[in-house]
Amino acid sequence: MMTVSTIASAPIVKADSPDCVVRAAAMLDEGRLVALPTETVYGLAADAQNGEAVAAIFAAKGRPSFNPLIAHVDGLAMAERLCRFDPLSRELAGAFWPGALTLVLPKRDNAPIHDLVTAGQPTLAVRQPRGIAAQVIAELGRPLAAPSANRSGRITGTDAQAVADDLGGSVALIIDGGAPAIGVESTIVKVEAGVITILRPGGVTAEELANFGAVGRAGGGAAIQAPGMLASHYAPNAAIRLDIDEVREGEALLAFGPDRASGFERAVAVENLSEAGDLRQAAARLFAAMRALDGYGATAIAVEPIPAEGLGEAIRDRLSRAAAPRDGDGIA
Numbered sequence: 001m002m003t004v005s006t007i008a009s010a011p012i013v014k015a016d017s018p019d020c021v022v023r024a025a026a027m028l029d030e031g032r033l034v035a036l037p038t039e040t041v042y043g044l045a046a047d048a049q050n051g052e053a054v055a056a057i058f059a060a061k062g063r064p065s066f067n068p069l070i071a072h073v074d075g076l077a078m079a080e081r082l083c084r085f086d087p088l089s090r091e092l093a094g095a096f097w098p099g100a101l102t103l104v105l106p107k108r109d110n111a112p113i114h115d116l117v118t119a120g121q122p123t124l125a126v127r128q129p130r131g132i133a134a135q136v137i138a139e140l141g142r143p144l145a146a147p148s149a150n151r152s153g154r155i156t157g158t159d160a161q162a163v164a165d166d167l168g169g170s171v172a173l174i175i176d177g178g179a180p181a182i183g184v185e186s187t188i189v190k191v192e193a194g195v196i197t198i199l200r201p202g203g204v205t206a207e208e209l210a211n212f213g214a215v216g217r218a219g220g221g222a223a224i225q226a227p228g229m230l231a232s233h234y235a236p237n238a239a240i241r242l243d244i245d246e247v248r249e250g251e252a253l254l255a256f257g258p259d260r261a262s263g264f265e266r267a268v269a270v271e272n273l274s275e276a277g278d279l280r281q282a283a284a285r286l287f288a289a290m291r292a293l294d295g296y297g298a299t300a301i302a303v304e305p306i307p308a309e310g311l312g313e314a315i316r317d318r319l320s321r322a323a324a325p326r327d328g329d330g331i332a
Helices: 020-029 051-059 076-084 085-096 132-140 160-170 206-212 281-294 312-323
Strands: 004-007 008-013 034-037 042-047 071-072 101-106 122-125 173-176 187-192 193-198 215-217 239-241 252-255 270-272 300-303
Touching: 004 270, 008 020, 008 160, 020 042, 020 132, 020 173, 034 132, 034 160, 042 051, 042 160, 042 312, 051 160, 071 132, 076 085, 076 122, 076 270, 085 187, 085 206, 132 215, 160 281, 193 206, 193 312, 239 312, 252 281, 270 281, 281 300, 281 312
Parallel strands: 008 173, 034 173, 071 122, 101 187, 193 215, 239 300, 252 270, 252 300
Antiparallel strands: 004 008, 034 042, 101 122, 187 193
């Protein structure tokens, strides 16, 4: 029998339960929402062909309808039925799929994807995840629309408990696969005129992408072409103060590396992303550490400097969006 626990009205099942995949696919086929782990973060999944199910994602997250979703596939063949691949995008898929790379591609006219997934745009963001998410997609036989499993604009869930606390009453099932290996969302790219343009930094670094061609970045005023491009996102209740050299009274400290900022002893709580200064470890711990510090009711979370190279670019991107002004942004 499947091991089941219940938190906030959502059943939680272990990813290694024998009938977990079949049960999740059956719920998705019925138009219900399932939260499931990927190698990046937990996703809030719905059948990408079912408009009512996709609309339920927006309702559960409080997500603006102009923000598109990623369609998750079980492989290149499914993706090819949805999108038109250029040679470089196909090469990137071959190198990084399954994995933490999302490609924004022209959507085929007959692609069986609901318009809510694309936010009415002629392109579609697609990714092949690893592990149980891919197994569920293969069992369902259709792509899944799956943004991160958290309320829009809030801290992304990286464990089943966090997902249950945030969205438990809105989902039919939560699959517990433990902590994701990467811990930040996928890198989103779009190939334009032979250049790999990064729309959102993430689990695949710019340095890794540069092995396949020239790499550029979307400008700060770029139109929303993919998930995660809203200015304010990933926000805790506390304010965020970046690149600090001193901790103020009443603040919590998000630390990095072995050396502490001045006044660190004043912090109401401290979470170190990586004592060793390891960016991969820091990425994996980022959202859980932010959640933990937010629970102390601090006036702000002070963040020590984090280098911008490698996965540091994705970490700094998430922290900058968490620190962005929230008044009137329509997502908090």
